[in-house]
Amino acid sequence: MNNKKVISFILGLMCVLLTYGIVVQVKTINSTGTTTSTNAKANELKDAVLKAKEKYDNLYRELEQAEKNLEEERANATQNNSELSELENSIKEANKALGLTEVTGKGIEIVLDDNNKIPLNSWALDPNILIVHDTDIMTVVNELKNSGAEAISINDQRIVTTSAIECDGNVIKINGVKIGAPFEIKAIGLQEVLINVNKVGGYLNYLKEDRFLEVSINKVDEIKIPKYTGVMKFEYAESK
Amino acid sequence: MKIKINKEKTVMAIAIGISCFALMLVMFMQFKVVRQTNITEIETMRESELRAELTSWQEKYKEINERYQEITNTISQYQNESESDQQTAQLLEKELEQLNLALGKTDVEGQGIIIALTDNEGKQIDDRLVDRIYPEDLLLVVNALFGAGAEAISINDQRIIAMSDISSIGDVFLRVNSERISSPYIIKAIGDITYLQSAILGKGGCIDQLKEAGHDATVTEGRRIEIEKYNKTIRTDHID
Numbered sequence: 001m002n003n004k005k006v007i008s009f010i011l012g013l014m015c016v017l018l019t020y021g022i023v024v025q026v027k028t029i030n031s032t033g034t035t036t037s038t039n040a041k042a043n044e045l046k047d048a049v050l051k052a053k054e055k056y057d058n059l060y061r062e063l064e065q066a067e068k069n070l071e072e073e074r075a076n077a078t079q080n081n082s083e084l085s086e087l088e089n090s091i092k093e094a095n096k097a098l099g100l101t102e103v104t105g106k107g108i109e110i111v112l113d114d115n116n117k118i119p120l121n122s123w124a125l126d127p128n129i130l131i132v133h134d135t136d137i138m139t140v141v142n143e144l145k146n147s148g149a150e151a152i153s154i155n156d157q158r159i160v161t162t163s164a165i166e167c168d169g170n171v172i173k174i175n176g177v178k179i180g181a182p183f184e185i186k187a188i189g190l191q192e193v194l195i196n197v198n199k200v201g202g203y204l205n206y207l208k209e210d211r212f213l214e215v216s217i218n219k220v221d222e223i224k225i226p227k228y229t230g231v232m233k234f235e236y237a238e239s240k
Numbered sequence: 241m242k243i244k245i246n247k248e249k250t251v252m253a254i255a256i257g258i259s260c261f262a263l264m265l266v267m268f269m270q271f272k273v274v275r276q277t278n279i280t281e282i283e284t285m286r287e288s289e290l291r292a293e294l295t296s297w298q299e300k301y302k303e304i305n306e307r308y309q310e311i312t313n314t315i316s317q318y319q320n321e322s323e324s325d326q327q328t329a330q331l332l333e334k335e336l337e338q339l340n341l342a343l344g345k346t347d348v349e350g351q352g353i354i355i356a357l358t359d360n361e362g363k364q365i366d367d368r369l370v371d372r373i374y375p376e377d378l379l380l381v382v383n384a385l386f387g388a389g390a391e392a393i394s395i396n397d398q399r400i401i402a403m404s405d406i407s408s409i410g411d412v413f414l415r416v417n418s419e420r421i422s423s424p425y426i427i428k429a430i431g432d433i434t435y436l437q438s439a440i441l442g443k444g445g446c447i448d449q450l451k452e453a454g455h456d457a458t459v460t461e462g463r464r465i466e467i468e469k470y471n472k473t474i475r476t477d478h479i480d
Contacts, residue, residue: 011256014260018263018267021267022263022266022267022270025267025270025271026270041287042286042287042290045287045290045291045294046290048290048294049290049293049294049297052294052297052298052301053297055297055301056297056300056301056304059301059304059305059308060304062308063304063307063308063311066308066311066312066315067311069315070311070314070315070318073315073318073319074318074332076318077318077328077331078328078332081325081328083325083329084325084328084329084332087329087332087333087336088332090336091332091335091336091339093476094336094339094340094343095339096476096479097343097402097474097476098339098342098343098402099402103479103480104479104480105478105479105480106478107478135376135380138376138379138380138383139376139379142375142379142405142406142407143405145403145404145405146405146407148475149403150403150475150476150477150478150479151479152403159402160402161342161343161344161386161400161401161402162386162389162390162391163386163402164383164384164386164387165383166383166387176296188478188479189478190478225479230300230303231303231304231306231307232342233303233306233391234341234342234391235391236350236351236352236391236430236431236432237341237348237349237350237391237392237430237431237467238348238349238350239337239340239341239346239347239348240346240347240348240349240466
């Protein structure tokens with residue numbers, strides 16, 4: 001009799017647990033909702049995105065060609081006049097400073113990566129410490145500017161006046177383009193001064209020693225930094 | 241007697257076994273459905289991402305298309321008006337003017353916002369002393385403003401150009417463009433007022449954080465904000 005009671009009690013408990021499990025599951029399904037046609041829609045969208053990108057790429061190639069043509073026209077129009085060719089030279093210099101041309105020169109290359117070696121389950125502190133953040137890149141770029149950099153790029157995104165380094169979920173956006181770790185930061189300038197970002201007490205040193213990030217800094221004699229591929233537009237600001 | 245009990249027991253055991261099996265089956269089915277719906281959830285997430293991607297490419301296309309028209313226009317002007325040096329000079333000057341605007345070498349005017357920050361370092365709030373305003377605090381504000389499409393920014397009349405850095409001198413002063421500045425920090429930005437405001441205001445925004453830290457911050461909007469030009473030479477000695 002006693003034995004039976006125990007058995008029925010256990011059975012009852014099991015039933016309750018199982019029913020509970022089922023109820024939870026049903027609820028989850030209801031809340032996620034059924035979407036059957038998403039696949040087709042997503043594929044259509046993917047196609048549309050690819051087409052839009054291709055259209056952009058094609059026009060961008062034409063734009064680059066037009067930029068070359070303009071340069072030639074300018075050179076033609078100014079070749080026999082020293083005053084005019086001086087103006088032409090100013091335009092070239094301005095484009096260079098703005099980041100609208102690909103540039104080369106001596107400088108340094110920094111590679112910044114998350115710490116992928118420490119397993120997160122054995123890490124008692126905040127795991128965010130081990131990841132490169134937008135603000136880290138911002139600070140490194142600021143230090144490079146402070147060390148006299150004349151051109152900077154991060155994963156081939158040229159830093160121009162209006163470049164923002166933004167956080168978008170778990171990716172970083174520069175010039176509106178998504179980039180991810182490892183971050184390759186290139187800077188052209190006076191090498192001996194640029195390499196100062198290496199010094200103890202500097203931000204890169206902090207990232208290496210206190211944040212355990214992967215940091216490598218190298219002097220490179222021939223660095224190529226690509227041009228800015230966006231458009232500099234002025235809708236609100238007017239020259240006075 | 242013994243056999244009868246055994247028979248009853250086996251029947252019960254089988255019945256329980258079957259019901260358990262049935263319940264398990266139902267649960268497994270549910271698990272499977274849940275797993276599937278999770279996948280479609282990712283798919284729908286991707287869908288919104290895809291949508292954002294699509295608009296971004298379309299916008300980029302529009303931008304470079306405008307630029308392309310502009311360049312082809314300038315090319316034909318060079319071709320048509322290169323007869324006289326005077327006309328060519330005018331064209332060159334016009335191009336240079338636009339470039340100087342982008343470089344920050346002209347005074348500009350337009351709608352935007354003005355942020356005034358007062359460093360309350362050392363002030364007692366509750367039972368803590370307010371810390372100073374650091375270069376990183378201003379960097380965050382500037383970065384957020386450019387992210388919101390600011391076309392020109394200055395801090396205490398120091399125009400922010402591509403290679404402008406913000407650093408500190410000692411414990412009191414900050415330095416922008418190698419010039420010493422001090423609190424109150426007046427940050428002016430030209431651009432879409434609504435975008436600019438929404439980028440820095442709001443809970444957790446950079447202005448909110450500065451206030452939280454104990455500093456005074458006010459944001460005012462203006463239809464005609466004037467921002468001074470960068471008054472030094474932009475160096476391009478090391479880039480080719």
